[in-house]
Amino acid sequence: MYNGFLPTYTNWHFHSERLNVKEASVLEEPQQDNSLNEDFTTDLLNDVFPNLAPNFDDEAGPSNHAPNAEENVDQAPISDERRVFDELSSDAHEELYEGCTSFSKLSFMLKLYHIKCITKISDKGMSMIIDLLNEAFKHAKFPASLHDLKKTVRKLGLQYESIHACPNDCMLFWGEDSGRETCKICETSRWKMKGNEAENEEVSEKKKKNKKQAAKVLRYFPLKPRLQRLFMSSKTVESMKWHALAENKDGKLRHPRDGQAWKTFDQKFPVFASDARNVRLGLATDGFNPYGAMSTNYSIWPVLLFPYNLPPWMAMKHSSMILSMIIPGKQMPGNDLDVYLQPLIKELKELWATGVQTIDASTKKTFCMLAALMWTISDFPGLGNLSGWNTYTDLACPSCNYDSAQLRLHHGKKNCFMGHRRFLQPDHKFRYDKKHFDGKEELRLPPVTPSGSTIMEQQESVDVVLGKNADGTKKKRDEGTQWRKKSIFFELPYWKHSLLRHNLDVMHIEKNVFDNVVFTLLGEKRRSKDNLNARKDLHYLGIRSELWPDANGKYLPASFKLTNQEKDIFLSILKSARIPDGYSSNISKCIDVKQRKILGLKSHDSHVIMGHLLPIALRSVLSPDVTSVIAELCHFFRDICSKVIDVSELLSLQKRIVLVLCHLEMLFPPSFFTVMVHLIVHLTEEVKFGGPVQFRWMYPVERKFKDELSRANMRGRKRRHPLNIDREVHLHFEKWLRQKVERNEIANDDIRLIANGPSDKVLKFSSYNINGYKYRTLERDGDLKTQNCGVYISAETISYASSRDTNPRAGDVPYYGKLIDIIQLNYYDKFRVILFKCKWADTRDNRGYKRDIFGHHMVNFSRTIHSGAYEEDEPFVLASQAKMVYYVEDPSESGWSIGVHITPRDLYEMGESDVSDDPPENIDINDSIVNDRLLLSDEIPNFRLVRDTMEDDDDDDV
Structure with a gap:
């Protein structure tokens, strides 16, 4: 039914795709697409074996031809490849059974195995299915067993290697050490030993040789064939050149290729940069519990690679990730991670020095492909494991290096990372303010991030033997040593020249900062940073005497602490917030209003709350001074996470966050400033x-x-004169257009169809997907936990300054609405138009629309427009013009809701279209970095450190 039931049916590839009137207006007879019935295995085999494909051109440059003496050596593997290709081709052209046109023998096996993988059918379950198929359909050419099925799939390549490892993470049994029976460092056997065998040293040699099982096995997936496959496949070869071929017209940051590290690397290594097909990679690793049970103390450590040659919408997709290795558990390797990275580093060095001959599917020629690792991605402890920097000391910040501000809290027994005034301008007032900070003037300059060469020099004297003790316990290290090892990544010749080697993970930083803020505001006893020890440290440091505890351990509540009533309001706002589908999990499940607790929030939930909901929830319960500081912190995370960033705005963004951190130092106790806050x-x-x-x-x-x-805040009363003009246009446009058509003054077929009007029968929907959003009507949204009925458009409107104004101005006015109905107009099966009927809030004056001091857009749906029976009251908009918002009710102002703007997760603005889809600048709601509007100033704030006594608070310490 791809081409529909009727010859006039318009072919739609996706539900609710954008309408191209020009293309859709041309009526064409549908043509039968024979390619849909062709076996996909032909293209698959051509991609896997491009040098054996009929159109392969064996021409290549001089560097691609091996010397004559080696030609005979290369003939054997080519012969094996030809044999495998012939076997697979034979299966691809063999019918599954006599007369079958839907499947070949090979295509059925591949689809069957694909189903096993995506549905996670066990080997035993799949074996039973294959046995059942063979028993029921004896005439079909099904695989005889699961083993035969896997054997066929292996012929397509991309195998993995099993490399034995020392149970204590000391070494790998590979290369020259592949034949060893015991570890050369701890002398532990590489094999699993049963309990009685381990105790009895006189076990017979014969028993030892029976089916030995390795104690620890590293699964390594060779990188070269996987990178080659990206160029051998016709589906990805062009995308692998995107980074060099796609033009960045406005110079904004949208991709790693736009960053300074990429550009500096190109300047340093022009030969590598000269070929767009040379691959740039990112490496990521993290612990993962394969059993999905948090109570199970077991984890494995997959290592993934990202090919950054790909465009933004492909580079980080799951289908683009390359699994490099799976480091076995059950405990994390920690500092011994370098032991397992040896095969990958060896291959990366080869890919940099000599490269690998690769076939380009677009040209059908071979070329020498090089590859380089740009940086690593991990959480903060993982950064320490990868780099060797000790992230658990008072010098934990790798960017500050040895120039970090060191402070160990006397009572809290934790490291404190304050001293952010050093990042201010040298003459800033805050530098000389002792009272509101740590009691000292700050005269130091910002620390300089160490270069790769500097780090190599620091690691020169480090001499560490990796691995654990023979009994599996960790080796005791010198706690005074900041570098715990020489990083294996410096074996890469180019690593020391990289500007960015190990990334700070914004995800985990934002999550930790969120926890610090929220649990401190709520006064969570176990997780709050404002407790008795924190107050004692204030006394120990001699600062903020208003907050010191008395002799009995009692202390006054800080200005940021919420009362029980305020906690109820704050948590109820978070719990009642209904967010569109696909943007977060059900946050309300994590909010317990009765116990006044937040439980089980994931990192992305914290990201959503931090970006939009937290400033909204706090504006009703905290003083403007405190709310402004936290709101600016939230704005920073929202801005730094933008998909498009203007380089010229980064300096302003840096000044903002330094100012925010300084205000936080004046507001929160030193225990608040963990290393994650400092980062x-x-x-x-x-x-x-x-x-x-x-x-x-x-x-x-x-x-x-x-x-x-x-x-924009277009205020003013209804103007009779402009409305009458609009009314005339609405009333007489159809008649005027029809007359134009009848007089043959308009020859365009599309205009003729519009003049005739749509069919008198329409289709109505309760939900619709368009522009990357999923919309639902208000009625259908009613019983759901999510909210997908919010609509926003920005419309150009003529405004008059007064009734005597003869020079009206056109400006963009924001319109906020709720979706009531979805209608599809059919213009004689030539094209269709989707209309949204909405309930619109009156945004023309401050009775229906306003902005608070924090910049939130507030609307009141008790004040509506376009709800009358006149032509000018038409409530419809084109669905293609709509953007999605969701509304959060404001309990402090009855009837008012705050509109929160969102962008589709998979939408990438590449700056290519002449007409921007972004809202006008004067509305200030786009997803890029916001303007320089700052809630904080450079002046010393007049913070109230202590709030009024909270009589309803049941905290015994207060």
Whole structure:
């Protein structure tokens, strides 16, 4: 039914795709697409064996031809490849059974195995299915067993290697050590030993040789054939050149290629940069529990690679990730991670020095492909494991290196990372303010991020033997040593020249900052950073005497602590927020209003709350001074996570976050400033080097592992004169257009169809997907936990300054609505138009629309427009013009809701279209970095450190 029931049916590839009137208006007879019935295995085999394909051109440059003495050596593998190709081709052209045209023998096996993989059918279950098929259909050529099925799939390549490892992570039994029986460091056997065998040293040699099982096995997936496959496949070869062929017209950061690290690498290594097909990679790793049970103390460590040659909409997709290895458990390798990275580093060195001959499917020629590793991606402890930097000391920040601000809290027994005034301008007032900070003046300059060469020099004297003790316990290290090992990545010749080697993960930083803020505001006893020890540390440091505890351990509540009533309001706003499908999990399940607790929030839930909901929820319960500081912190994370970033705005963004951190130091106790809070100050620099954070954070990795998922204020009364003009246009346009058509003054067929009007029968929908959004009507949304009925458009409207104004001005006015109905107009099966009927809030004056001091867009749907019976009251808009918002009710102002703007997750604005889809600048709701409007100033704030006594608070310490 792809081509429909009627010859006039318009072919739609996707539900609710954008309408191209020009193309859809041409009536063409549908042609039978024979390619849909062709066996896909032909293209598959041509991609896997391009040098054996009929159209392969064996011409290549001089570097691609082996010397004559080696030609005979290469003939054997080519012969084996030809044999495999012939076997698979034979299966591809063999009918599954006599007369079968839907499947060949090969295509059925591949689809059957694909079903096993995506549905996670066990080997035993699949074996039973194959046995049943063979028993029921004896005439069909099904695989005889699961073993035969896997054997056929292996012929398509991309195998993996099993490399034995020392049970104590000391070494790999590979290369020259592949024949060893015991570890050369701890002398532990590479084989699993039963309990009685381990105790009895006189076990017979014969028994030892019976089916030995390795104690620990590294699964390594060779990189070269996987990179080659990207160029051998006709579906990905052109995308692998995107980074060089696609033009960046406005110079904004949208991809790692736009960052300074990429450009500096190209300047340093022009030969590598000269061929767009040379591959840039990112490496990510994280612990993962394969059993999905948090109570099970077992984890494995997959290592993934990302090919950054691909465009933004492909680079971080699961289908583009390359699994490099699976490091076995059950405990994390920790500092011994370098032991397992040896095969990958060896292959990366070869890919840099000599490359590998690869076939380009677009040209049908071979070329020498090189590859380079750009950086690593991991959480903060993982950064320490990869780099060797000790992230658990008072010098934990790798960017500050040895120039970090060191402070160990006397009572809290934790490291504190304050001192952010050093990032201010040298003459800033805050530098000389002792009272509101740590009691000292700050005269130091910002620390300089160490270069790769500097780090190599620091690691020169480090001499560490990797691995654990023979009994499996960790080796005791010198706690005074900041570098715990020489990083294996410096074996790569280019690594020391990279501007960005190990990324700070914005995902985990934002999650930790969110926890610090929210649990401190709620006064969570176990997780709050404002407790008795924190107050004692204030006394110990001699600062903020108003907050010191008395002799009995009692202390006054800080200005940021919420009362029980305020907690109820704050949590109820978060719990009642209904967010569109696909943007977060059900946050309300994590909010317990009765116990006044937040439980089980995932990192992405915190990201959603931090980006939009937290400032909205706090504006009703905290003083404007405190709310402004936290709101600016939220704005920073929202801006730094933008998909498109203007380089010229990064300096302003850095100044903002330094100012925010300084205000936080004046507001929160020193215990608040963990290393994760401090790392915020370095995120802007990393964006400058590496591009948008979407290519350098852990969200895609964790989703793969765990299968997760405006300023304008046009005021004024209704003007009779302009409305009458609009009314005349509405009333007489159809008649005027019909007369034009009848007089043959308009020859365009599309205009003729529009003049005749649509069919008198329409289709109505309760939900619709368009522009990357999923819309639902208000009625259908009513009983759901999500909200998909919010609609926003920006429309150009003529405005008059007064009734005597003869020079009206056109400006963009924001319109906020709720979707009531979805209608499809049919213009004689030539094309269709989707209309949204909405209930619109009156945004013409402050009775229906306003902005609060924090910049939130507030609408009141008790004040509506376009609800009358006149032509000018038409409530419809084109669906293609709509953008989605969701509304959060404001309990402090009855009837008012805050509109939160969102962008589709998979939408990438590449700056290519002449007409921008972004809202006008004067509305200030786009997804890029916001303007320089700052809620904080450079002046010393007049914070109230202590709030009024909270009589309803049941905290015993207060």
